[in-house]
Amino acid sequence: MSDRSRRVSTSSAYLLPVLDRKNLHIAPYSHVTKVLISSGKAVGVEYLQNGRREVVGASKEVILSAGPIHSPHILMLSGVGPRNHLQDHKIQVHADLPVGSFIQDHMILPIRGSINETLTLTYPRSTSVLAKLRYNLLGGGPLSSNGAIVGHSLVETKLNKSSEADTMISFLATIPELWSAMDYGYDGNTKKELLPVRNGRPNSTEGVTFLVQPLNIKSSGTLRIRSTNPFDPPDVDPRYLEHADDVTNVIQGVKYYFKLMKTRAFARVQARPPFLPFSKCSNHKLNSDSYLECLVRHLAVPGSNLIGGCKMGSMKDNSSVVDLKLRVKGVERLRVVDSSVMPTLVSPDLIAPSIMLAEKAADIIKSGQVSKKKITKKPR
Secondary structure, eight states: OOTTSOOOOHIIIIIGGGTTOTTOOOOTTEEEEEEEEETTEEEEEEEEETTEEEEEEOSSOEEEOOHHHHHHHHHHHTTEEOHHHHHHTTOOOSEEOOTTSSBBOOEEEEEEEEOSSSOSOOHHHHTSHHHHHHHHHHSOSGGGSOSSEEEEEEEOOTTOOSSSOOEEEEEEOOOHHHHTTTOTTOOHHHHHHHSOEETTEEOOOSEEEEEEEESSOOOOBEEEOSSSOTTSOOEEEOOTTOSHHHHHHHHHHHHHHHHHHTSHHHHHTTOBOSSOSOGGGTTSOTTSHHHHHHHHHHHOEEOSOOBOTTOBOOTTOTTOSBOTTOBBTTOBTEEEOSGGGOSSOOSSOSHHHHHHHHHHHHHHHHHHHHHHHHHHOOOO
16 A cells, blocks of 8 residues: 555556566467477467467566466476376476475455444445545545455464464454455355345445454465366365364464454444354354364355465475576476465465565576676676
């Protein structure tokens, strides 16, 4: 966010200021289909633009930044990945690497509670004429928030043997439109239990929403291509909650939520969760660990923070795809620069770490070019 409470994206911060550079060419509406590899070197990129196949050559390097799903997807379509998997799809293997073999993601348990005070960020209040005037003239008011998360609490659970927090509780606005981003996969009856409903639509009532999110995820899964069609999305299975510690961390986070509900501040506004008891867990004792695990397994949603598909590591690390300078092992002139190279899932959202990674990659690439110039410079 800017000092005027305006959203700042990587596009507005990094791309727009340099659009006039002569060495910058942007190809909109383009879909990369593969990296072209010849004799162990990346020589260019094939892409489709407006239905036409195009090829662009690379004089120095190809830098793949297609994101945590499509970077490993494109690598495998290009012949870089697990040998047996590529051969199953009759793809020529250029480098036998564990692409897509260590996928991780955060997961989130949303819990919505209602209160009896008119003090929360509801849709009518945040879109009122007064709210719009305050935002446009002063850069303040409810619209100056990010529209969703209004605070975080870092929690140490009983599993945590260090002094670092391992679970995060986030506080969300109660705007029903935000819930459409979190209730995918829920059936109709579950949605009715989770959200107050009026006239068939979520009711914009006063309330508070908690997101319980374990930070030190131990479960990991895979990403695999389904076909050689670049428009056929890959199968992504992070194996959420496969590791018992991940489940236990969420349960401890829910227990912390119950403690918050009993604090003086929340008791004063009569905060209470609307879905207890939850019908699909009625065969468990209310609020027991087995009941809370049932809640977690029914209601937890993806955190959309995927990493690990192009895992970074040393040259001796057989589980890694790129080295410490983000170069794809076994393929010259090819790097991957996005969150897919992260070897472990960091605690916060991946936006800031991904920007940091990109800036570090730029420094690495520039320093390599300077070194080459120094080496090739002829003596006087």
